[in-house]
Amino acid sequence: MSVEIPANGTAQGLRERKKERTRRTIRMEAFRLFREQGYNETTIEQIAAVADVSPSTFFRYFPTKEQLVLADDLDPLLFEALRRQPRDISPMAAFRNAVVEVFGTLPAAELAFEQERQALLYHVPELRSAIGLEIVRSIDLIAGLMAEHVGRSPDDFEVRVAAGAMAGAALAISRMTPMNVENITHTLDFLAAGLPLGPGPEAGRD
Template identity: 85%
Template sequence: MSVELPANGTVQGLRERKKERTRRTIRFEAFRLFREQGYNETTVEQIAAAADVSPSTFFRYFPTKEQLVLADDLDPLMIDALRRQPRDVAPMVALRNVVAEVFGNLPVAELAFEQERQALLYHVPELRSAIGLEIVRGIDLIAGLLADHLGRAADDFEVRVASGALAGAALAISTITPMNVDNITRALDFLGAGLPLGPAREAGQG
């Protein structure tokens, strides 16, 4: 009787799942330590010990402690969801659908984690210096997605401007309010309507 070895894809799948568990454990323990003793006061060595890995293993997953906060786990979900949107759907509508899908299916714990990540990124002074790089990364990511959806080039002027507006909107709402489906959808609707910014309404006005 011959023994059939598992397909390479199966082995790779097990390895990938193990790597993802290790990565999530490192981030979970890091954020717990950030809450308990502060971002600056937490060292890579402490995070590695809490996650039961070596510092060298930590650096295989995250080049720096800063990158541990910058890494956005929602990006792959958003990319996959947008690629499944019909090409004849307007970009803002497609993005609205994507936000509703991704955030609507996000477990409560993962949404809380993302909101905590955003809070750290925009309110810890030592991390704020990285916001510029994060915005550029966001613009590049959005431009690639919009270009793919529209069949245009990622460096197309209008695609880049639209991407910058979307990335800027995400930054603006993240600094003042939780990042959730309602706030993101509201921002997308406002942008899609052409930024109809008027004077403040008087009390009692509809």
């Protein structure tokens, strides 16, 4: 027995896929230009031209060139994975499981793109001013998800502190290490253990 799909539903699905392809093309072409000639030297008009769209179309997808780098396409995947985690495990364990699930199945090309995005964000001076806003956004998102997991308010003092610790830890490692499943889970494990920072190998040497 076949099931008929309404024509309007099919058309809407096609439009959404076309929009996603256009958005992806704009980002991929932009990053290619960033690699070839630098972030500052690349204009929105150049990005639009190589992506075969008008500048006005570019602005429908990204309000600024800066936002093109800031947009994190992995957020929805991580949120979905987190919401599938059992409620009887700790928030940190739930986040760890979600990270392993998403990054463990992420195609190599998408992981490389995310690592390049992070490198741009933290090493291009003109983008650093946006990091503060990005951290606030991350804290709000993490607090909302964490609150949902434990059944508390996103404005709860301890929820906000925990969310801030996670966002701050992500910022700290992003500038020095590749964004991959090993480094992220190491960070979450360290936080979950209570930050057991002991003396290093140089301690005690004359």
